[in-house]
Amino acid sequence: MREEESIIEGRNAVLEALRAKKPIDKLFVLDGCMDGPIRSIIREAKKTDAILNFVTKERLTQISATGKHQGAIAYVASYEYSTVEDMLALAKEKGEDPFLILLDGIEDPYNLGAIIRTANLAGAHGVIIPKRRAASLTATVARTSSGAINYTPVAKVTNLVKTMEELKKEGLWFACADMDGEVMYRSNLKGPIGLVIGNEGEGVSRLVKETCDYVISIPMKGDIDSLNASVACGVFAYEIVRQRGDAVC
Structure with missing residues (x-):
């Protein structure tokens, strides 16, 4: 077990965590084992966003971590996830145009924490991860975010492209960060x-990039x-802040 992850082991413990709707990110069960408790775990896991792995x-x-896994191990998120709807509601509550940051495969937890911190300081209404x-x-x-994780909603979605298409119906435009894009100062x-x-x-x-409305660099x-x-992300976010008129001159 890595230090930054919470882990639950044992059939009963994992099953109760699922039933209690704890924010489980990943679930590992013994491949080929289909007794009653394991079947119950699999059934409950399919009701959640947990990634189910047969190993x-x-x-x-x-x-x-204990050697007493009984064929089931769950990794639990340290913080509760929010929803995209909560982010849109937050923007509406503040009387602001929605400003969301979507991360396409950021794998380094230090990068994710730093981006959540930037999102909070730049006034973004949430961060969306796949x-x-x-x-x-x-x-x-959480540590890398310096506490921002307590204030900035983070949502986990199954399909970024589908989420973007749904958000377009809410009036959002999407800017893709890419070295080959138009210089951000020239983009609206x-x-x-x-x-x-x-x-x-x-x-x-590729698919996420094609779903974006424009590409900026x-x-x-x-x-x-x-x-x-x-x-x-910080550089782009503060160009958005500047253009939105939120920058202090």
Whole structure:
């Protein structure tokens, strides 16, 4: 077990956690075992957003902290997830155009925590992350956010593209961060907007990028060609702040 993750082991403990609706990110069960308790765990897991993994006994033993997993291990998020609807409601409550940050495969918990911190300071109404292949709300993320995780909603969705299409119906436009995009100063980033930041190595995936309305970039004048994902997010976010007229002159 890694230090930043909460873990629950044992059939009864995992089943009760699911029934109590704890924010479980990942669930590991013994492949091929279909006795009553395991079937109940699988049934309850399918009612949630938890990623269900069927693994070998050796794999369970490897990730177990106690050696008494009984064929079931759950990783629990350190903080509760919010919903996209909550974010839109927050913007409406504040009388502001929605400003959301969507992360396409950010895997480093330090980057995620730093982005949540930036989102809070830049006045974003929430951060949206995908269910798979992405960092989740671990204690490391919470620490790196410097407390911002307590104030900035974070939602986990199954499909980013579908979520973006639904948000477009609510009037949002989406700007994709990419080195090949138009320089951000020349783009109109006012109004209801979603800023899309891609994976640390591969950037924004093709389908997500194609769903965006425009592609923006940061002018680079140095000898390397990219910024850290959380730093880039901060630069883009504050250009949005400036264009929205929220910047203090």
